[in-house]
Amino acid sequence: MGVHELTHPLVRHKIGLMREADISTKKFRELAAELARLLAYEACGDFPLEVRTITGWDGNPVEIEQIKGKKVTVVPILRAGIGMLDGVLDMIPNAKVSVVGLARNEETLEAHTYLEKFVGKLDERLALILDPMLATGGSMEATISMLKRNGCRQIRVLALVAAPEGLSRVTAAHPDVDIYVAAIDRCLNGHGYILPGLGDAGDKIFGTK
Ligand SMILES: O=P(O)(O)OC[C@H]1O[C@H](OP(=O)(O)OP(=O)(O)O)[C@H](O)[C@@H]1O
Ligand SMILES: O=c1cc[nH]c(=O)[nH]1
Numbered sequence: 379m380g381v382h383e384l385t386h387p388l389v390r391h392k393i394g395l396m397r398e399a400d401i402s403t404k405k406f407r408e409l410a411a412e413l414a415r416l417l418a419y420e421a422c423g424d425f426p427l428e429v430r431t432i433t434g435w436d437g438n439p440v441e442i443e444q445i446k447g448k449k450v451t452v453v454p455i456l457r458a459g460i461g462m463l464d465g466v467l468d469m470i471p472n473a474k475v476s477v478v479g480l481a482r483n484e485e486t487l488e489a490h491t492y493l494e495k496f497v498g499k500l501d502e503r504l505a506l507i508l509d510p511m512l513a514t515g516g517s518m519e520a521t522i523s524m525l526k527r528n529g530c531r532q533i534r535v536l537a538l539v540a541a542p543e544g545l546s547r548v549t550a551a552h553p554d555v556d557i558y559v560a561a562i563d564r565c566l567n568g569h570g571y572i573l574p575g576l577g578d579a580g581d582k583i584f585g586t587k
């Protein structure tokens with residue numbers, strides 16, 4: 379359990395490219411999707427395997443390994459989490475998708491929930507929550523609480539950038555949840571934005587900046 383900051387050179391390189399002030403919407407989306415794939419790869423590293431026998435290319439039996447009955451729901455937090463969804467589904471194509479909508483009040487920094495749409499059998503599923511930005515941690519804390527209220531017991535978070543303040547808040551409230559993050563940044567500014575951060579990830583992904 380805990381916080382896992384990815385140290386792989388590809389991750390460090392790609393997150394650096396995302397920090398460029400005048401990055402295009404296209405490039406930002408591409409990098410968000412690429413990093414989402416790498417975060418998913420890391421977050422699924424302990425999935426159990428089982429051996430199955432299939433017929434190989436020459437007609438002989440071959441033992442192969444496959445992931446053992448893992449039921450996954452991917453949970454993008456609207457809007458910005460959508461920017462990571464396709465990348466994660468590239469890696470886990472059979473996952474079901476739940477959606478939560480939260481908007482942060484830019485004055486109070488409180489997260490307001492406007493949508494909750496969960497798939498069934500949450501008690502049997504591992505949930506992978508997607509949000510590029512974990513700032514004060516209010517949106518993530520609320521999303522984890524929603525999942526738990528609906529019966530989910532195995533929860534992991536995938537984020538591109540997190541602030542130490544937000545990580546402390548989420549790990550204190552939900553110590554049972556693992557957080558996979560491409561970069562832990564320095565701090566929050568007076569408006570709740572992460573420094574050095576990426577700016578407004580939702581605006582950059584949706585082209586509304
Ligand atoms: O950790 P927090 O302080 O809660 O802030 C992080 C949240 O803020 C942003 O969403 P925003 O509310 O701006 O919505 P958007 O994705 O629709 O732009 C971001 O995508 C996170 O969801
Ligand atoms: O730095 C931040 C904080 C919240 N939301 C963002 O998009 N960026």
Ligand SMILES: [Mg+2]
Nearest residue numbers: 578579580581
């Ligand atoms: Mg936003």
